[in-house]
Amino acid sequence: MRRLGKALGCDPMQLYRYAPSKDALLDGVVELVLSRLDVPPADDGDWAGVLRRTGHAFRELTLAHPNVVPLLVTRPLATPLALRPLGTLRPLEKLLDLFVTAGFGEREALHAYRLYMGFLYGHVLNELQERVLAPDETDDLLRLGLHRLPLREFPRIRALAGELATYDGARELDEGLAIVLAGLRTEGQPMDTRPSG
Numbered sequence: 001m002r003r004l005g006k007a008l009g010c011d012p013m014q015l016y017r018y019a020p021s022k023d024a025l026l027d028g029v030v031e032l033v034l035s036r037l038d039v040p041p042a043d044d045g046d047w048a049g050v051l052r053r054t055g056h057a058f059r060e061l062t063l064a065h066p067n068v069v070p071l072l073v074t075r076p077l078a079t080p081l082a083l084r085p086l087g088t089l090r091p092l093e094k095l096l097d098l099f100v101t102a103g104f105g106e107r108e109a110l111h112a113y114r115l116y117m118g119f120l121y122g123h124v125l126n127e128l129q130e131r132v133l134a135p136d137e138t139d140d141l142l143r144l145g146l147h148r149l150p151l152r153e154f155p156r157i158r159a160l161a162g163e164l165a166t167y168d169g170a171r172e173l174d175e176g177l178a179i180v181l182a183g184l185r186t187e188g189q190p191m192d193t194r195p196s197g
Contacts, residue, residue: 001015027085030071030088032087040054041101048185051116058120058124096110127173
């Protein structure tokens with residue numbers, strides 16, 4: 001709070017008028033960012049299309065605010081569901097409604113939501129890790145900083161420099177979403193989420 005007060009040029013105690021604690025402030029940041037994520041209803045019944053568009057919107061939102069991504073992933077762990085800011089629960093409610101409207105049972109809709117959001121969180125974390133270190137450098141090993149890795153210990157990573165340097169987050173998201181959505185369709189509606197065996 002002191003660093004934030006200093007950055008804003010105000011007494012840190014003034015910040016407590018707007019947020020009662022650091023945790024409340026961080027929750028507010030997450031709520032603000034998630035409030036920009038729109039999950040439209042599937043008026044035409046194309047729930048998979050809605051999930052694709054929402055996935056891309058989520059990706060764009062996180063790339064626009066990469067420093068918020070760790071908060072998006074970890075803040076929910078710090079607060080019980082019913083005590084979270086309502087704005088953070090709206091995407092959950094809308095996605096559950098999307099799945100239930102598409103024919104998933106309520107329990108199956110929750111599992112589908114978890115699978116979908118888990119994939120999206122993992123994707124954006126991976127994409128942010130793939131960022132190029134020196135974009136103006138022409139050699140892929142140098143662009144990615146891979147020249148710092150000992151060749152004998154990391155031959156496979158170094159060998160993939162060209163592939164790593166041409167990472168296309170949007171394409172990777174589409175490929176991953178295709179797999180996730182195919183899995184949701186294959187399991188059927190409602191999905192059988194009982195443990196096997």
